[in-house]
Amino acid sequence: MIKNNQKISVAILCGGPSLERGISLNSARSVMDHLGSLGVNIVPIYFNEQKKPYKISTAQLYSNTPSDFDFKLKKTGKELTESNLINILRGVSIVFPCIHGTFGEDGEIQNLLEKYNIPFIGSASKSCKMAFDKHKANEYIRSLGFYAPNSIVLKITDSKKTITQKINKFWKGEKIKRAIVKPASGGSSIGVFSVEKTKDAIKSVEILFSKRMDTRVVMERFAEGKEFTVIILQNRFNMPVAILPTEIEVEYDKNQFFDFRKKYLPTRQVAYHCPPRFSNEIIEKIQIESEQLFSLFGMRDFARFDGFLMPDGNIWFSDFNPISGMEQNSFLFQQSSRIGFSHQDLLRYIVNNAFLRRSMNKEIENPLADKKRKPLAVLFGGETAEKPTSLMSGTNVWLKLRGSEIYKPYPYLLGQDKEVWKLPYSYILNHTVEEIIKNAMKAKKDSVRLAFLVGKVKLRLALEKGDATEEFFMPKKLYLNDLIKEHPFIFLGLHGGIGENGTIQKILSDKKIKYNGSDSNVSKLCMDKWRTSEIIKNADIIGVSVAPHILLSVKDFSKNLNDKFIGEYWNMLLKKLGSRTIIAKPRGDGCSAGVVRLFNEKNLSIYISLIKNGIFVAKAGTFTNQAGIIHMPECLTDIIFESFIETDKLKTSGGEISYTRKSGYIEMTVGVVEKKYNGKTKIKALSPSITVAEQSILSVEEKFQGGTGINITPPPKDIISAKNLKKVKSLIEKVAEIIGIRGYARIDIFVEVKTGNIIVIEINTLPGLTPSTVIFHQALAENPPIYPLELLEKIIKNNGY
Numbered sequence: 001m002i003k004n005n006q007k008i009s010v011a012i013l014c015g016g017p018s019l020e021r022g023i024s025l026n027s028a029r030s031v032m033d034h035l036g037s038l039g040v041n042i043v044p045i046y047f048n049e050q051k052k053p054y055k056i057s058t059a060q061l062y063s064n065t066p067s068d069f070d071f072k073l074k075k076t077g078k079e080l081t082e083s084n085l086i087n088i089l090r091g092v093s094i095v096f097p098c099i100h101g102t103f104g105e106d107g108e109i110q111n112l113l114e115k116y117n118i119p120f121i122g123s124a125s126k127s128c129k130m131a132f133d134k135h136k137a138n139e140y141i142r143s144l145g146f147y148a149p150n151s152i153v154l155k156i157t158d159s160k161k162t163i164t165q166k167i168n169k170f171w172k173g174e175k176i177k178r179a180i181v182k183p184a185s186g187g188s189s190i191g192v193f194s195v196e197k198t199k200d201a202i203k204s205v206e207i208l209f210s211k212r213m214d215t216r217v218v219m220e221r222f223a224e225g226k227e228f229t230v231i232i233l234q235n236r237f238n239m240p241v242a243i244l245p246t247e248i249e250v251e252y253d254k255n256q257f258f259d260f261r262k263k264y265l266p267t268r269q270v271a272y273h274c275p276p277r278f279s280n281e282i283i284e285k286i287q288i289e290s291e292q293l294f295s296l297f298g299m300r301d302f303a304r305f306d307g308f309l310m311p312d313g314n315i316w317f318s319d320f321n322p323i324s325g326m327e328q329n330s331f332l333f334q335q336s337s338r339i340g341f342s343h344q345d346l347l348r349y350i351v352n353n354a355f356l357r358r359s360m361n362k363e364i365e366n367p368l369a370d371k372k373r374k375p376l377a378v379l380f381g382g383e384t385a386e387k388p389t390s391l392m393s394g395t396n397v398w399l400k401l402r403g404s405e406i407y408k409p410y411p412y413l414l415g416q417d418k419e420v421w422k423l424p425y426s427y428i429l430n431h432t433v434e435e436i437i438k439n440a441m442k443a444k445k446d447s448v449r450l451a452f453l454v455g456k457v458k459l460r461l462a463l464e465k466g467d468a469t470e471e472f473f474m475p476k477k478l479y480l481n482d483l484i485k486e487h488p489f490i491f492l493g494l495h496g497g498i499g500e501n502g503t504i505q506k507i508l509s510d511k512k513i514k515y516n517g518s519d520s521n522v523s524k525l526c527m528d529k530w531r532t533s534e535i536i537k538n539a540d541i542i543g544v545s546v547a548p549h550i551l552l553s554v555k556d557f558s559k560n561l562n563d564k565f566i567g568e569y570w571n572m573l574l575k576k577l578g579s580r581t582i583i584a585k586p587r588g589d590g591c592s593a594g595v596v597r598l599f600n601e602k603n604l605s606i607y608i609s610l611i612k613n614g615i616f617v618a619k620a621g622t623f624t625n626q627a628g629i630i631h632m633p634e635c636l637t638d639i640i641f642e643s644f645i646e647t648d649k650l651k652t653s654g655g656e657i658s659y660t661r662k663s664g665y666i667e668m669t670v671g672v673v674e675k676k677y678n679g680k681t682k683i684k685a686l687s688p689s690i691t692v693a694e695q696s697i698l699s700v701e702e703k704f705q706g707g708t709g710i711n712i713t714p715p716p717k718d719i720i721s722a723k724n725l726k727k728v729k730s731l732i733e734k735v736a737e738i739i740g741i742r743g744y745a746r747i748d749i750f751v752e753v754k755t756g757n758i759i760v761i762e763i764n765t766l767p768g769l770t771p772s773t774v775i776f777h778q779a780l781a782e783n784p785p786i787y788p789l790e791l792l793e794k795i796i797k798n799n800g801y
Contacts, residue, residue, distance in 0.1 A: 003363050005364055005367060006039050008040050008041065008093045008362055008364055009040065009042070009093050010035055010042055010043070010093060010094055010096050011044075011095045011096065012031055012032055012042060012098055013028075013047065013096070013097045013098060013104070013109060014044065014045070014047070014061070015048060016047050016051065016101065016102065016104050016109075017050070017051055017101075017102055017103055018099075018100065018104070019101065019191065020100035020101040020190060021049070021066050021099075022065045023327070024098055024100045025063065025065065025066055026771065026772070027100070027323075027327060027330075028044060028098040029062060029771060030326045030327055030330075031096055031326055031347060032044065033400065034347050035351070035364070036058070036403075037344065037402070037403025038365075039367055040364060041092075042058055043092055044056050044057070044058055044060070045080075045088065046066070047103065047109075048070060048073065049070075052080075053080040054079060055080060055088060056069070056073075056077075059785050062772065062776050062780055062788065063711075063772070063777060064710065064711050064772040064774070068710055068712060068713070068777070070652065071652060071657050071716075074656065089113070090116070093360070094351065094360070095118055095119065095120040095121070096120070096351070097109055097113075097121070097323060099323065100325065101185075105128055105132045105321065107125035107126065107127075107128035107129035108125070110123070111125040120354075121350060121351060121354045122302070123297070124298065124300065126298065127298040127299045127322065131297045131299065131303075132320065134319065135153040136184075137320055138220075146293070147310070147314040147315060147316050148316055149220055149221050149223070149316065150170075150220070151221075152166055152218070152219050153216050153218055154205050154217045154218075155215065155216055156209045156215040157215075160206075163202060167205070170219060171201070174221055176221050177196065177222075178194065178195070178221075179196075179219055179221060179222055180192060180193070180195075180221075180222050180223075181201055181205060181208070181217060181218070181219050182217070182218055183208055183214035183216075183217060184214055184216035184217060184218050185214050186213060186214055193208075194222060201219060205217050205219075224311060225308035225309045225316070226278070227247070227248040227249075227307075227308055228245045228248060228276055228278075228306070228307055229246050229305070229306045230243065230245040230246070230287070230305050231243045231303075231324060231331060231332050231335045231336065232294045232302065233301075233349070234294075234300055234301050234302065236353050236462055238300075238357060239460070240290075240291040240295055241291065241457060241461050242287035242288075242290045242457075243335040243338065243339060244274055244338050244454070244457065245287070246272050246274040246334065246335060247274070247276030247278065248271075249270065249272070249273060250270050270431065271432075271435055272435065274335060274338060275453055280453070282309060283453065286309075286315055290317065293317060301354055302324060302350055303320065303321060304324035304332065305320055305321070306319040306320075307319075327771075328399060329392075329395065329430075329431070332346070333429055337425050337429050338426050338450070338454060339454050339457050339458055339468060340468030340470045340471065341468045341470065342402070342469060342470050343399060344366065345366075345468055345470070348364045348467075349467055352364055366466065371405060373404065373405065374407050374408065374489075375408050375409075375410065376407050376408070376410070376488070376796070376801070377409070377412050377483055377487040377491065378394050378398040378401070378412065378490075378491045378493055379394065379491065380393060380394020380411075380412075380413065380414065380493035381414040381415065381433045382433075382495070382496065382499050383414075383416055383497055384495065384499075384633070385496065385594065385631045386496040386497075387433045387495075388432060389768055390433075390494050390495045391432065391436075392770040392771070393493040393773075394411065394493030395428055395429070396769055397491055397493050397792060398428070398493075400789050401491075401793075403789055407796060409491070410422075410487070411423060412483055414494065415433075415437055418479055418498075419477060419478075419479060420477075420479060420480055420482065421475055422475065422476040423436065424470070424472050424473050424474075425472075426472070427439055427440060427443075439475075480504070484507070484508065484513050487513070488513065488801065489514045489796065489801040490513060490515050491516050491796065492504065492505075492517060492766055493769060495764075495766060495768065496527075496593070499766065500764075500765060500766050501523060501528075501588065502519075502520035502522075502523040502524030502525075502527065505517070505519055505523050506520035514799050516744070517742070517766050518740065518741055518742045518743060518745065519740075521740070522742065522765060523765045523766075525740075526739065526741075526763045526765045527765075529585065529586075529587055529762050532739070532760075532762065533546040533549055536735060536739075536760050541731065541734050543731050543755070544734070544758055544760065545759050546759060547643050547750075548577045548578060548643045549577075549641065549643075550576060550577065550640070550641045551587065551638060551640055551641075552638065552641060554611055554612065557612070566601050566608075567601050570601035570604050573604075577641065577642065580644075581644040582597070582598045582644055583596070583641070584598050584604070584607050584640070584641055585642070586639065587636075587637075587638035593632065593633050594630070594631070594633045595630075596618070597623070597625070599623070599624040599625070603624055610622075611633070611636050617629055617630070645663070645665055645759060646662060647663060647665050647667050648661050648663060648664065648665065648666050648753070650692045650712075650719075652692065652710055657712070657716065657719075659718070664753060664754055665750045665751065665752055666715075666720070666750070667690070668689060668690055668691065668728070668748075668750075668751050669689050669691055669711075669748045669749070669774055670686065670689070670728070670746070670778070671686040671746050671774070671775035671778045671779065672684065672685050672733065672741060672745050673744045673779070673795075674741075674742055674743050674744065674798050675798075683733055683736040685728075685732040685733050685736075686779060686781070687713055687729075687778050687781040688713075688714065688728055688729065688732075688778070689711040689715070689777060690711070690712040690713075691710075692710040692712065711774045711777055713774070713781050714781055720751065720756070724751075724754075724755065724756030727756035728749075728751055731756070731758050732747055732749070732758070735747060739763060741763070743798060744775070744795055745765050746763075746764045747760065747762075748760075748761040748762050748764075776788045
């Protein structure tokens with residue numbers, strides 16, 4: 001049997017034509033990270049929107065979205081012929097399809113692999129085709145005696161009159177008060193509409209057809225039960241085993257549902273409970289029925305089923321996902337971690353069982369199990385509006401460093417009042433900081449029931465020694481001083497608050513504990529956006545400026561929140577800043593929280609009201625032209641108002657970049673990393689990235705959530721010349737040196753493309769380190785490329801550990 005991991009190769013298929021292609025990239029990146037860290041050779045194959053295959057580099061999998069490199073493939077990439085593709089796939093040990101939605105889960109890609117007898121992970125084409133079509137799957141399980149509510153299917157060839165008649169008849173016949181409209185062959189969250197009137201249902205169908213999201217649309221009654229999702233794994237005897245289901249608690253008012261944002265970005269709008277708050281009998285029923293359906297569909301290796309526990313006790317499986325999402329904190333890894341699987345363990349288990357199923361004489365081992373490595377703590381969480389991003393950054397750093405041969409990371413969550421939680425593996429994959437702390441506090445109470453439920457699953461999975469390596473232990477509450485005593489190095493994955501304003505840096509420096517990033521004085525300075533702007537302005541660096549800005553104390557509005565005062569203040573801002581619209585942002589919070597473009601005095605009044613009333617989330621539509629939610633700071637005393645900088649228009653579509661000059665400015669972000677030259681340290685600017693926002697301001701999703709937001713690294717030469725780009729990097733290095741940056745940082749700027757002059761927006765001393773964050777893209781654009789794990793190791797090593 002081949003047990004040398006370096007002799008095992010896995011082709012990862014990603015991309016595809018569906019709107020979930022960005023999530024496919026996340027899944028592929030996750031699989032690559034965790035199998036690659038075991039020494040397995042990864043061969044990524046990307047399919048564009050037209051389903052044309054390309055062999056891409058592993059570096060390209062770290063892009064935020066496929067749009068980040070689609071245009072490059074169109075210009076410089078070489079499309080693979082079917083013959084080329086098959087030759088590559090025949091040259092690997094096994095293929096791992098990570099394509100979500102159409103082409104990946106409907107059986108098409110599986111059919112191609114079967115045609116050439118290429119071994120792959122996951123269900124066969126026939127099973128995928130049966131399970132993925134929502135209407136056909138619903139009809140099929142009902143015919144077998146499983147509960148399934150009635151639904152109708154609408155076709156793109158139906159006339160508007162036919163669609164209207166079908167919807168009206170179904171609405172009346174089923175006595176519907178609220179319905180769900182969704183693509184028959186789409187994913188479980190994109191393109192899903194919740195409606196309360198027939199006219200809205202008709203409009204939703206028209207939108208889905210007009211955007212060609214599918215040629216068939218399903219309408220069904222809105223399920224008023226409790227939502228859940230469950231992962232099914234196939235054990236080494238080819239028997240399906242349902243792991244612990246997760247209950248999804250969502251606020252369903254105002255036609256909300258478990259949408260794309262709630263699924264893929266940590267948010268307090270949704271809570272997960274694993275195990276669910278159902279009786280043990282109901283959990284067992286969900287497990288048994290999901291295993292039965294897994295077998296009836298003829299599925300293999302793994303899958304995820306979504307469903308509802310209905311008010312009358314019936315269980316309805318509403319969605320069958322042959323290829324579950326595999327992002328770092330996805331349900332696949334969340335539920336598996338409850339039974340002791342690490343990410344690496346689970347993927348080894350799935351791949352090894354697929355080898356076994358096909359009688360292939362291969363097995364992936366865990367090469368890091370017995371290696372001695374230097375311990376360090378990874379600290380994340382906190383109390384600021386950016387704690388969801390910190391959770392993503394810290395989790396990613398911890399998971400990446402688990403693959404290091406030098407360092408052994410231990411995760412810790414920072415709570416309130418410098419409380420620190422030492423946590424078992426499974427707790428860190430929870431959705432939010434609040435959820436993690438809540439689960440940690442009731443861990444002892446839940447332990448008996450959890451041990452019973454986990455024990456049953458482990459037994460049925462027929463685990464062998466070394467399959468599940470993460471032993472559960474009770475969460476332990478410490479304080480920052482306790483953590484300092486345990487670890488010589490603390491990797492700060494914090495954003496905003498005491499983690500970035502110099503407070504923790506000073507505590508660690510005083511105790512002689514090493515950490516990443518700049519010292520306390522520089523951290524404190526950069527956290528204060530007002531002081532940072534003033535220092536840069538007064539430095540008089542030729543080619544460097546800051547936007548005109550005004551500082552306001554929230555207390556100034558304590559008694560004067562009336563229309564007359566707001567109107568006068570708004571007019572004063574317009575006059576002094578010389579701008580028709582204005583950017584409002586906190587003086588001392590992170591880079592996305594509370595940043596809003598104000599169009600009029602009404603927007604100003606709303607902004608001040610939200611802050612004064614302690615409202616932490618501005619829902620879509622709160623401000624003019626606001627499409628998504630905005631997280632507001634949880635404690636704000638000062639506001640900076642800046643003139644809005646109009647930028648040139650950049651769009652990516654169909655593998656092309658559309659660039660329209662407007663003001664001559666584009667927004668960029670530039671990572672800087674400390675390097676040693678002849679015994680001296682110097683800050684070096686990485687390759688800048690053009691940031692393309694859907695709206696006028698980058699949202700937190702576009703900055704940190706994989707699958708959303710486009711970063712073009714490096715900027716194309718037809719937008720900015722190589723000479724001016726070199727000037728930008730030089731100016732960035734001067735700014736970093738004057739501020740005193742050490743270790744690494746990220747600087748956000750506007751660039752005048754004709755001159756290379758820059759306007760500094762802000763400096764982040766602890767930039768985001770989420771799986772798809774831009775600083776990783778920039779490091780990978782270096783020559784030679786610096787991979788994420790290598791970059792993290794450099795950051796730690798440069799700080800003397």
